[in-house]
Amino acid sequence: MEFIYNGKKLELLDGDIDGIYYNIERYKNTGNIREAYIKPTEIKTPVGKFDIDRIYLYENGKLLGVRFKMTEFINTPVGRLEFKEIFFYESGKIHFGRFVKRQTIKIQGQKKEVTSFPVYLYETGELKKCCIYNPIEVVTKIGKLKIYGDVGFYKNGKIKFGQSYGNFVKGIKIEELVKLNFDEDGNLILKFKKQKNKRRIKWIKILMTI
Numbered sequence: 537m538e539f540i541y542n543g544k545k546l547e548l549l550d551g552d553i554d555g556i557y558y559n560i561e562r563y564k565n566t567g568n569i570r571e572a573y574i575k576p577t578e579i580k581t582p583v584g585k586f587d588i589d590r591i592y593l594y595e596n597g598k599l600l601g602v603r604f605k606m607t608e609f610i611n612t613p614v615g616r617l618e619f620k621e622i623f624f625y626e627s628g629k630i631h632f633g634r635f636v637k638r639q640t641i642k643i644q645g646q647k648k649e650v651t652s653f654p655v656y657l658y659e660t661g662e663l664k665k666c667c668i669y670n671p672i673e674v675v676t677k678i679g680k681l682k683i684y685g686d687v688g689f690y691k692n693g694k695i696k697f698g699q700s701y702g703n704f705v706k707g708i709k710i711e712e713l714v715k716l717n718f719d720e721d722g723n724l725i726l727k728f729k730k731q732k733n734k735r736r737i738k739w740i741k742i743l744m745t746i
Contacts, residue, residue, distance in 0.1 A: 539569065541591065542599075547575040563595045570595070576605045582628035583610050590621075598626050607636065613661035614641045625659045632656040638669055644693055648672055653686070662691045668698075676722045683716070690720050 537548045537560070549558040549572070560572040571592045578587050581602055590603035601623035609618050612630055619633040632654040640647050641655065643663065653667035671682035674695045683698035690696050697717045717725040 539572070539574075541593075541597075542580065544577065544579050546577055546579070546591065549573040549575065566595055568595055568597065569593055571600075581622075582624055583622065583630065592623065594626060596626075599624060599628075601631075612655075613657060614643075614655065614663050615639075617641065617655065627659060629659050629661070630657050631659070641666065643668070643672055644674070646672055658691055660691065662693065663689050665689065674698075676718060676724070678724060681716070692720065694718070694720055694722065 537550050539546045539548050548560055548569075550560050551558065558573045561570045562568060563570050569591075571590065573590050574588070576587050576589045578585055579591075579602070581588075581599060586602070586608055587605040588602040589605045591599075592601035594600050601621060603621045604619065607618050607620050609616055610622060610630075610633065612633070617633060617635065617639055618637075619635050621634040623631045623633070625631050634654050638649045638651055641650055641663075642648075643666075649669040651667040651669050655666045656664040658664050665686070665688045668684045668687050671684040672687070673680055674683050676695070681700055683695060683700055685699035687698035688696035695718055697715060700714050700716050719725055
């Protein structure tokens with residue numbers, strides 16, 4: 537099956553091909569293609585021309601994302617990263633990318649390894665979310681904390697949320713893996729819906745009284 541994208545003819549893979557089953561996914565309301573595997577073809581993307589083997593589209597036909605035939609190095613606001621897949625806002629700005637191995641990005645002036653979980657950016661280019669392998673030290677209203685794991689950021693670069701373990705806060709050691717949420721001023725926010733473990737809730741309550 538052929539499909540024209542941005543003036544380029546793409547051969548969509550559909551059904552059983554050489555023992556591998558491919559499926560074209562469509563939007564329910566319009567029937568427009570949402571995602572599909574394709575015969576490797578070079579197309580133009582907002583970050584350059586690349587050979588791709590999978591395409592993702594918005595319902596209006598704009599490019600949502602692609603999977604590269606081979607991993608590709610892409611220049612991003614947080615560094616040059618090697619992606620396997622990359623996704624875009626409708627504006628064409630990078631939304632997030634997926635890769636297959638740890639990479640180093642710059643976070644708050646510190647070079648840190650991030651895992652193969654997606655790296656998300658705000659449409660304006662600031663780091664929004666990533667999964668940090670090695671802890672990053674951040675300054676909060678309750679002192680310096682080592683944060684790692686799934687970490688979110690405000691546009692100004694300050695920590696929005698992250699996981700904490702083994703930190704000492706004014707002599708008290710946090711002995712549980714706790715997800716901490718902060719406002720833009722660095723104040724700790726208690727979110728019970730995000731904390732189902734009673735022991736973790738206990739530690740957050742202790743921290744909020746410090």
